[in-house]
Amino acid sequence: MSAALAMPAAAAATAPALLEVEDLHAYYGKSHILQGVSFRVGAGEIVSILGRNGVGRSTTLKAIMGDVPPRGQIRFKGQAIAGLKPYAVARRGLGYVPEERAIFPKLTVRQNLALGEKGGRRGGRWSYADIFRLFPRLEERIDTPGGVLSGGEQQMLTICRTLMGDPDLIMIDEPTEGLSPQMVARVAEMIGEIAARGVSVLLVEQKLTIALKLSQRLYVMGHGQVVFEGTPAALSADEAVRREWLEV
Amino acid sequence: MLELVIISTLNGVLYGMLLFLMASGLTLIFSMMGVLNFAHASFYMLGAFFGYQISKFTGFWIGLVAAPVVVGGIGALVERYGLRNVHRHGHVPELLFTFGLAYVIEEVVQMVWGKLPVDYRVPAVLDFPAFTVFGTNYPAYKLFMLAISVAIFLALLAVLTRTRVGLIIQAALTHPNMVAMLGHDVPKVFMLVFGVGTGLAAVAGVIAGPALVTQANMAGLLGPILFVVVVVGGLGSLTGAFAASLLIGLVQTFAISLDVSVASVFRAVGIDATPSEGVLGDLWNVTIAQVGPIIPYLLLVLVLIARPTGLLGNREA
Numbered sequence: 283m284s285a286a287l288a289m290p291a292a293a294a295a296t297a298p299a300l301l302e303v304e305d306l307h308a309y310y311g312k313s314h315i316l317q318g319v320s321f322r323v324g325a326g327e328i329v330s331i332l333g334r335n336g337v338g339r340s341t342t343l344k345a346i347m348g349d350v351p352p353r354g355q356i357r358f359k360g361q362a363i364a365g366l367k368p369y370a371v372a373r374r375g376l377g378y379v380p381e382e383r384a385i386f387p388k389l390t391v392r393q394n395l396a397l398g399e400k401g402g403r404r405g406g407r408w409s410y411a412d413i414f415r416l417f418p419r420l421e422e423r424i425d426t427p428g429g430v431l432s433g434g435e436q437q438m439l440t441i442c443r444t445l446m447g448d449p450d451l452i453m454i455d456e457p458t459e460g461l462s463p464q465m466v467a468r469v470a471e472m473i474g475e476i477a478a479r480g481v482s483v484l485l486v487e488q489k490l491t492i493a494l495k496l497s498q499r500l501y502v503m504g505h506g507q508v509v510f511e512g513t514p515a516a517l518s519a520d521e522a523v524r525r526e527w528l529e530v
Numbered sequence: 531m532l533e534l535v536i537i538s539t540l541n542g543v544l545y546g547m548l549l550f551l552m553a554s555g556l557t558l559i560f561s562m563m564g565v566l567n568f569a570h571a572s573f574y575m576l577g578a579f580f581g582y583q584i585s586k587f588t589g590f591w592i593g594l595v596a597a598p599v600v601v602g603g604i605g606a607l608v609e610r611y612g613l614r615n616v617h618r619h620g621h622v623p624e625l626l627f628t629f630g631l632a633y634v635i636e637e638v639v640q641m642v643w644g645k646l647p648v649d650y651r652v653p654a655v656l657d658f659p660a661f662t663v664f665g666t667n668y669p670a671y672k673l674f675m676l677a678i679s680v681a682i683f684l685a686l687l688a689v690l691t692r693t694r695v696g697l698i699i700q701a702a703l704t705h706p707n708m709v710a711m712l713g714h715d716v717p718k719v720f721m722l723v724f725g726v727g728t729g730l731a732a733v734a735g736v737i738a739g740p741a742l743v744t745q746a747n748m749a750g751l752l753g754p755i756l757f758v759v760v761v762v763g764g765l766g767s768l769t770g771a772f773a774a775s776l777l778i779g780l781v782q783t784f785a786i787s788l789d790v791s792v793a794s795v796f797r798a799v800g801i802d803a804t805p806s807e808g809v810l811g812d813l814w815n816v817t818i819a820q821v822g823p824i825i826p827y828l829l830l831v832l833v834l835i836a837r838p839t840g841l842l843g844n845r846e847a
């Protein structure tokens with residue numbers, strides 16, 4: 283699996299797609315939020331979705347999870363998953379870390395992590411020891427209620443909680459939002475580590491630098507549609523796209 | 531006086547624990563689904579009638595186990611095929627659904643068992659005085675009721691805090707969507723909680739039936755008190771429901787046994803200034819026992835004024 287990571291970006295783009303989204307539409311009430319979003323994530327890839335606030339990045343992830351009713355095609359490991367309930371999507375191996383983190387505040391760090399496990403499925407990629415090696419702070423605070431952790435610790439906890447379910451693809455929504463530069467570096471390191479274990483990553487980000495550094499490919503969204511698709515090098519070179527769709 | 535305190539405390543705690551058997555399920559259901567199950571007391575009544583019916587053929591003990599299982603099963607089916615479908619249309623239809631269900635259950639019970647009390651009796655092995663304080667016999671059956679409710683309370687606590695399902699329930703109380711997106715079948719957990727919650731209400735019915743009166747109006751009598759308990763405790767708070775159950779159990783029991791009026795208090799200290807006529811005279815001579823049934827509602831109003839979220843709740847009632 284880790285061979286995929288070593289592939290050059292161009293080759294990764296043609297790797298067998300783990301997640302394929304085609305012409306995805308989603309609505310909140312009558313407002314048409316996603317207007318035909320298409321993209322793919324290959325096995326072992328880190329792919330980022332960029333865009334200004336409100337363009338529909340979070341809605342895209344929610345529609346894939348089935349938390350918002352999706353219209354269009356979503357295939358995961360070659361099987362159609364649009365219309366499945368969120369728990370069924372998760373059980374297929376899709377992990378999701380929401381923007382609002384959704385720590386269970388009254389439960390301890392240990393209990394939060396335990397809830398990430400899917401039950402009846404042992405022997406996944408991640409053990410508690412792995413998690414604690416990556417982020418020792420969680421072990422120190424293992425019996426602390428999740429609600430009293432710092433923002434950075436909570437972010438780490440949500441990512442680790444999802445990893446305990448051993449996803450093949452993890453979707454992480456703005457993990458570096460509101461974190462100190464030091465914590466941002468830790469999160470970036472963590473994402474690298476996740477991919478190194480052969481887990482694909484779909485990252486939603488605001489911070490261009492992080493996304494450029496980590497991703498093999500990027501998509502830029504604007505007004506509920508994909509407006510750019512390419513490699514970090516291509517996006518760096520395309521000043522017009524950055525000015526129109528990313529810079530504030 | 532000491533006799534009265536001891537007996538009333540025992541009765542009050544017993545009544546409180548019975549209330550909690552019902553309030554705990556009601557609270558869990560409310561926390562998870564955001565819907566106040568108006569039919570909760572009806573499941574308590576079903577428990578009593580099923581317990582009675584089953585005990586007629588097999589004796590009390592099988593009824594004690596079988597009735598809650600059957601009622602819990604009905605509860606789970608109601609959630610799965612009733613509430614879950616209504617849920618899509620919002621909270622008001624859900625509330626109306628449980629309201630209607632309460633009427634349906636009452637009508638059905640009346641059709642099958644009639645309006646008069648049925649002859650649901652304390653089993654012979656428990657029909658003896660457990661001990662005697664100051665010449666008053668305390669029935670063994672009441673101690674048995676107390677033991678059952680305490681045992682269930684402890685079991686519930688253990689399941690909620692020590693098991694994986696308990697953990698999933700706790701997390702789903704605050705973040706049902708997130709729990710689902712971690713791969714847990716939350717609707718199934720809802721069904722389970724509804725089934726267990728209504729089953730617990732039925733346990734209360736089975737054990738209370740022989741001690742109280744098993745009659746088609748018993749849900750109507752208990753339902754309002756149950757709502758007082760969960761609102762006073764704080765909607766959605768189990769600890770609050772526990773505290774409020776005991777509080778209301780004790781308050782009501784003591785109120786009923788206190789045969790005191792303003793007039794009698796004045797007389798006791800040697801004043802005999804009774805305004806004999808009109809409303810004031812009536813109020814003067816009313817005893818606490820007579821206003822006993824109102825006290826829980828008075829408490830409800832006072833708590834809501836002082837603390838709209840209830841004693842231990844943290845969401846708006």
Ligand SMILES: Nc1ncnc2c1ncn2[C@@H]1O[C@H](COP(=O)(O)OP(=O)(O)O)[C@@H](O)[C@H]1O
Nearest residue numbers: 310311315333334335336337338339340341342
């Ligand atoms: N729960 C909701 N109800 C109604 N509108 C929403 C809801 N969540 C998001 N929106 C709207 O949908 C659009 C896309 O939101 P979102 O996907 O969160 O954007 P992003 O994650 O790219 O910032 C925004 O205009 C937002 O206001």
Ligand SMILES: [Mg+2]
Nearest residue numbers: 339340341381
């Ligand atoms: Mg967002």
